[in-house]
Amino acid sequence: MMELTPLDPSQLSTAAQRALGPGPGRMMASKGMLPLPPADQVAVLYQLSLDADLTIATASKATAGTLPDKLLSGTLADPTLDPRILHYFGTVAADKPTVFDAIALNPSVADATLAMLAGKGDARAVDQIAQNEQRLLRHPEIIAAMYMNRRARMSTIDRVVELAVRNSVRVPGLAAWDEVARALTGSSPADAKVDELFATVADKITADDSALTTGDANQALPEDAHTAEEDDRDIPFDELSIPAKIRAATIGNAIARGMAIRSPIKMVAAAAIKSPGVTEIEAARYAGNPGLGEDVIRYIAAKREWTKLYGVKVALCRNPKTPIAEAGRMLPFLRERDLQSVGNSRGIPSALVAQAKKLIMQRRGGAK
Numbered sequence: 001m002m003e004l005t006p007l008d009p010s011q012l013s014t015a016a017q018r019a020l021g022p023g024p025g026r027m028m029a030s031k032g033m034l035p036l037p038p039a040d041q042v043a044v045l046y047q048l049s050l051d052a053d054l055t056i057a058t059a060s061k062a063t064a065g066t067l068p069d070k071l072l073s074g075t076l077a078d079p080t081l082d083p084r085i086l087h088y089f090g091t092v093a094a095d096k097p098t099v100f101d102a103i104a105l106n107p108s109v110a111d112a113t114l115a116m117l118a119g120k121g122d123a124r125a126v127d128q129i130a131q132n133e134q135r136l137l138r139h140p141e142i143i144a145a146m147y148m149n150r151r152a153r154m155s156t157i158d159r160v161v162e163l164a165v166r167n168s169v170r171v172p173g174l175a176a177w178d179e180v181a182r183a184l185t186g187s188s189p190a191d192a193k194v195d196e197l198f199a200t201v202a203d204k205i206t207a208d209d210s211a212l213t214t215g216d217a218n219q220a221l222p223e224d225a226h227t228a229e230e231d232d233r234d235i236p237f238d239e240l241s242i243p244a245k246i247r248a249a250t251i252g253n254a255i256a257r258g259m260a261i262r263s264p265i266k267m268v269a270a271a272a273i274k275s276p277g278v279t280e281i282e283a284a285r286y287a288g289n290p291g292l293g294e295d296v297i298r299y300i301a302a303k304r305e306w307t308k309l310y311g312v313k314v315a316l317c318r319n320p321k322t323p324i325a326e327a328g329r330m331l332p333f334l335r336e337r338d339l340q341s342v343g344n345s346r347g348i349p350s351a352l353v354a355q356a357k358k359l360i361m362q363r364r365g366g367a368k
Contacts, residue, residue: 039075090103158243206253212258213281226289328352
């Protein structure tokens with residue numbers, strides 16, 4: 001993220017300095033009411049957006065977002081413009097195609113600004129940014145922003161990921177980068193048909209998923225909690241390519257993650273559990289699901305921010321796919337009722353059952 005700091009007033013024109021001086025002219029300037037050349041206008045509006053007077057700062061931001069497209073696009077194309085000004089107008093006016101193009105194509109634009117634009121632009125805008133391969137390799141955060149942008153075409157994503165892999169560049173910010181990179185091996189490049197299919201899926205995996213993402217993971221969940229219903233009807237997830245499935249699991253909602261985590265393809269399931277959207281209650285449900293792959297359960301058991309939750313501990317101890325060493329480490333933290341549940345289970349390793357029964361006996365013996 002680029003830090004927006006005040007400009008050096010001495011570097012501004014006399015007209016701009018006058019507009020920023022004390023008196024009522026500052027408020028008039030914030031509303032675009034002073035006759036200033038376009039370059040001075042954008043510099044003044046940027047400077048006033050950082051003003052300590054909230055009224056002036058708010059007025060300046062409102063004015064910046066409503067300047068005529070032609071004025072903005074022509075002014076922001078100037079390669080001598082300060083990168084901070086380009087970034088600022090990228091946040092307030094980049095929804096206008098001509099303004100977006102002026103900023104994205106300006107050689108003075110900062111890498112952080114392109115990353116920001118890559119994350120908010122439409123498919124056309126992302127395609128344009130993707131053309132600058134030198135920038136992508138120098139600042140791979142741009143690729144990460146593209147990847148997480150639901151509107152980016154799958155074919156574009158495949159192309160920039162392949163570029164990074166070919167140049168041995170690891171993209172930061174994507175926990176499932178290893179799976180993303182490996183999925184391209186042997187996969188056919190995405191075409192217009194794949195783009196259309198992914199766009200259809202992307203529209204469907206943004207629905208309300210609160211029923212699957214709410215709950216208290218600090219409490220032991222019912223043993224069948226992992227069977228929570230997922231409304232995945234009419235989502236053609238299985239028709240997606242492996243790279244597209246991984247991306248859907250990464251940027252989609254709990255319904256998408258639920259479909260992906262059940263995939264027999266290990267890298268798809270791994271991408272689902274590594275998704276930044278996974279909530280604590282999802283982790284607890286997945287932890288108790290014996291139908292999921294061992295790699296998924298092992299990942300949950302190794303993630304300390306999840307295993308500190310009581311519900312996750314209980315779920316892992318009940319799951320026969322949890323590594324015995326990990327389950328044994330969590331067992332002493334279980335309450336007696338949950339220990340009994342583990343001790344009476346026929347599905348988990350006998351060594352763990354025996355350890356649970358021993359703990360129960362020790363607790364009861366100590367209470368006498």
